Amino acid sequence: MPPTHPLNQEVSLSVIKTACSxxxxxxxxxxxxxxxxELERLDDLVSTxxxxxxxxxxxxxGEGFxxxxxxxSGFFKTDVLLEDGRDQVTGFQMAGELLGLDGIxxxxxxxxxxxLEDSEVCAIPFSRLEVLSREIHTLQHHFHKVMSREIVRDHGVMMLLGTMRAEERLAAFLLNLSQRFTSRGFSHAEFYLRMTREEIGSYLGLKLETVSRAFSKFQxxxxxxxxxxxxxxxxxSGLKALMNHQR
Amino acid sequence: MPPTHPLNQEVSLSVIKTACSxxxxxxxxxxxxxxxxELERLDDLVSTxxxxxxxxxxxxxGEGFxxxxxxxSGFFKTDVLLEDGRDQVTGFQMAGELLGLDGIxxxxxxxxxxxLEDSEVCAIPFSRLEVLSREIHTLQHHFHKVMSREIVRDHGVMMLLGTMRAEERLAAFLLNLSQRFTSRGFSHAEFYLRMTREEIGSYLGLKLETVSRAFSKFQxxxxxxxxxxxxxxxxxSGLKALMNHQR
DNA sequence: GCGTTGGCTTGATCCATGTCAACCACAGAA
DNA sequence: TTCTGTGGTTGACATGGATCAAGCCAACGC
Known part of the structure; x- marks a missing residue:
């Protein structure tokens, strides 16, 4: 790297830190x-x-997509509102995951x-992603896989909401979180929840009191x-075993 | 069209009937x-x-995708099986809809x-769809919209399973079916269900008896x-009103 | 320190839906 | 025609989770 003025160097560093590469x-x-x-072209796309x-x-x-x-970095929830005021949390998203696919x-x-905590996101203009994914085949395929994975994940939640009882749902939720934290290099056994009992309940189709009772029971x-x-x-394995207590 | 031998004509007719165009x-x-x-190229893709x-x-x-x-033509259900034998219907699909997006x-x-009845499908080899959608932009965009629509639909089902009571669920289900039949040119007010009460129940997270009772109540x-x-x-509008009977 | 606030826990009670069981209705086979 | 099986309906009862209500705990501001 050629020698640079200290200020320039700082700017260039911050640019590097932003880059996908x-x-x-x-x-x-x-x-x-x-x-x-290809990475450079992607960096260019994901610059904001x-x-x-x-x-x-x-x-x-309702906002335009x-x-x-x-x-x-950070942690998000997504939720859907019904006209009558009821709402449901449809997912929790952590670093490395994508948001906004529903808007397409x-x-x-x-x-x-x-x-759910101070966070930072990279905005990816969708029309430009479509252009780039026409040219980079692996990007195209990876994007299709990501969308498909979202559909599979949703089927899992439907299964959970449709067939599991309260404690099974919470066990499944905790194991899922643990697994996702692990794959990000955090401890699989110890973590802080970013969401309230009420938000967990909304996601799992339960009331916050039920969530609280299940936590106490597990303890x-x-x-x-x-x-x-x-x-x-x-x-x-105790938690996993709990997931087969069907009615 | 040039004159053809009767046999050839029949073949050519059947090819035409198969074509997307x-x-x-x-x-x-x-x-x-x-x-x-572009349509011709698509016909070529969707030939099986x-x-x-x-x-x-x-x-x-589990099968390879x-x-x-x-x-x-026809009518399908998709379902997911848990190891312990529980299963859940994740959707009902009718003519004009796509199946298999979860496999990507x-x-x-x-x-x-x-x-759920004798049916006919067009197989679309996915890798060739990816190739073609790199070249036909509207195809690429339409496909992305279809995948996204699937995600939105699943969120709707999660809402239904997570926040609605039995009668609301069934009302929502009937209205959804009615709307989909309508958009295919069938009567919005009169139709045959292709699935059993048990399958409806599985989809809605209810037991078949509850579904049956709700039908009777609506009647x-x-x-x-x-x-x-x-x-x-x-x-x-009566059914729609039912959908706001929250707890 | 003290009070306030939001989130969490726990208990008592209620009710929607599940469970179990009997019976019915229609379709297809014999 | 009757027989048989599958799916649907209905009733009586059980129960998991919702609801209502009280109190607890930790964080924060004063």
């Missing part, structure tokens, strides 16, 4: 097995970053995306240790 | 606003048809697709007339 989430997010030249404060919306249902978002279909977002039975939002998983 | 479902399915030349008998599988969970399927993610199907209240699988909707 240098992002430690690149395996979870869009790019995968690209050539250097946005910071979202805890509690703020990344987008709202033009970008999908890759979460660089109508060109309007169909749910709200809300940060009594020695499967987990709960202290507010701090969770330690003591017995993974 | 001549399929009366073309607005619902993949192609949309394509040039003649398969007949599936009532009760037979189009594909099974290589094609998605456009339903040309892992290159294996993740659910079973079963014909008592004059919203519908039920005779086995034959349904007449007498009062659409």
């Amino acid at each position: 240098n992002c430690n989430l690149r395996e979870l997010c869009l790019p995968l097995g690209l050539s250097l030249e 970053r946005r910071r979202i404060k805890r509690g703020d919306h990344l987008y709202r249902a 033009d970008s999908i978002y890759a979460i660089r 279909s109508t060109e309007h977002h169909t749910c709200n995306a809300i940060a 009594e039975e020695g499967h987990i240790a709960v202290q507010q939002k701090h969770i330690r998983i003591l017995n993974v | 001549n399929c009366n479902l073309r607005e619902l399915c993949l192609p949309l606003g394509l040039s003649l030349e 048809r398969r007949r599936i008998k009532r009760g037979d599988h189009l594909y099974r969970a 290589d094609s998605i399927y456009a339903i040309r 993610s892992t290159e294996h199907h993740t659910c079973n697709a079963i014909a 008592e209240e004059g919203h519908i007339a039920v005779q086995q699988k034959h349904i007449r909707i007498l009062n659409v």
Whole structure:
């Protein structure tokens, strides 16, 4: 690298930090097995970053859609509102995951995306992603896989909501979180929940009291240790076994 | 058209009948606003048809994935099986809709697709669809919209399973079916259900007895007339009103 | 320190839906 | 025609989770 003026160097560093090619989430997010030249073109596409404060919306249902978002850091929930005021959390998203795929279909977002902690996302203009994915085949295929994975995930949630009882649902939820934290290099056994009991309940189709009781029961039975939002998983196979207590 | 030998003519007719360009479902399915030349290329892609008998599988969970399927005629359900034997119907699909999108993610199907009546589908080899959609932009965009629509639809089902009570679920289900029949040119008010009460229940997260009771209640209240699988909707707004009876 | 607030826990009670069981209706086979 | 099987309906009863209500805990501002 040629010597640079200190200020220039700082600017160039910050640019590097923003780039996909240098992002430690690149395996979870869009790019995968690209050539250097292709990575550069991707960096160019994903150049806009946005910071979202805890509690703020990344987008709202009804707003026009033009970008999908890759979460660089932080934690989000998405929820859908019915006219009568009822709402349901449709998912929790963490670093390395994508947000906004629902907006492609109508060109309007169909749910709200809300940060559960201070977060940072990369905006990916969708029409430009389509252009680029025509040229980079692996990008195209990877994107199709990501969309398909979302459909499969939703089927899993439908299964959970349609056939599982309260404790099974919570066990499945905890195991899923644990697995996702693990694949991001965090502890699989110890983590902080970013969402309230009410949000968990909404996601699982339960009332917050039921969620709370299930947490207490799991603790009594020695499967987990709960202290507010701090969770330690003591017995993974115990939790897995719980998932077969069908009615 | 040049004069042909009778046998040739018959062959040529059957080819025409198979083609996308001549399929009366073309607005619902993949192609949309394509040039003649583009339509021909699509016809070439979607050349394999398969007949599936009532009760037979189009594909099974775990099988390798290589094609998605456009339903040309008939009616399907998809379901997911848990190891412990529980299963859940994840959707009902009718003519003009696509099947198999879940398989893209892992290159294996993740659910079973079963014909609820004698049906006919067009197989669309996925890798060739990807090639063609790189070249035909409207095809690419339409396909992305279709996948996204599937995600939005699943969110709707999650909402239904997570926040609605039994009668609301069934009302939503009937209204959805009615709307889909309508958009295919069938009566919005009168149709035959292709699935059993048990399958409806599985889809809605209810037991078949609950579904049956809800049908009876709707009939008592004059919203519908039920005779086995034959349904007449007498009062659409009544059903819609039912959907706001939250707890 | 103290009070306030939001989130969490726990208990008592209720009710929607599941469960179990009997019976009915239609379709297809004999 | 009767027989048989599958799917549908209906009733009586059981129960998981919702609801209502009280109190607890930790964080934060004063």
